[in-house]
Amino acid sequence: SAVISQKPSRDICQRGTSLTIQCQVDSQVTMMFWYRQQPGQSLTLIATANQGSEATYESGFVIDKFPISRPNLTFSTLTVSNMSPEDSSIYLCSASQNTQYFGPGTRLTVL
Amino acid sequence: GENVEQHPSTLSVQEGDSAVIKCTYSDSASNYFPWYKQELGKGPQLIIDIRSNVGEKKDQRIAVTLNKTAKHFSLHITETQPEDSAVYFCAASKGQGAQKLVFGQGTRLTINP
DSSP states (O other): OOOEEEEOSEEEEOTTOOEEEEEEESSOOSEEEEEEEOTTOOEEEEEEEOTTSOOEEOTTOOTTTSOEEEEETTEEEEEEOSOOGGGOEEEEEEEESSSEEEOOOEEEEEO | OOOEEEEOSEEEEETTSOEEEEEEESOTTOOEEEEEEEOTTSOOEEEEEEETTOSEEEETTEEEEEETTTTEEEEEEOSOOGGGOEEEEEEEBSGGGTSOOEEOOOEEEEEEO
């Protein structure tokens, strides 16, 4: 199974600022994804991080708000831009060959 | 698009008893169905998965069944232990797991000693 790490594990940010979350996988994987989990809720897919090309965003999520990079097969970043309190959530990255594994999450609080 | 419904939202069982969580999905093209366990403050952990060419899969105290005709799948935990207390999520995907997952709403399972 893939081992996935995320940085930072948690952060408290001021509204209007941006935060970049890093996701590192211990092996090369075909697919990487970013999910959001609002407090007490299920997971919702933000986007698929495509290696070498623009990410594919789900309905309700846009590149200007959640820019994503994936420079290689083991690393991706998600930026939460111009944050508001409504962005307070857990952000999770996942990696998949034919089984999907998740990182520990980044707990973001926006004041 | 795919829609996954999960029931119940909360479940409380006595230690040693069995627990069953059920999910239904809408897209007949879905062919991969994982179950995740999420403990407080942690990311989801894959506990078992099943692919559409299999009707049942078992791993020690955990089993999953799949009914493709009815488009539902279930998680069965036998001989429950306090450490089984967590939130459990079902999910569905096309592409045998290499594609995006659509999650159910989650079930908070509490094992009472």
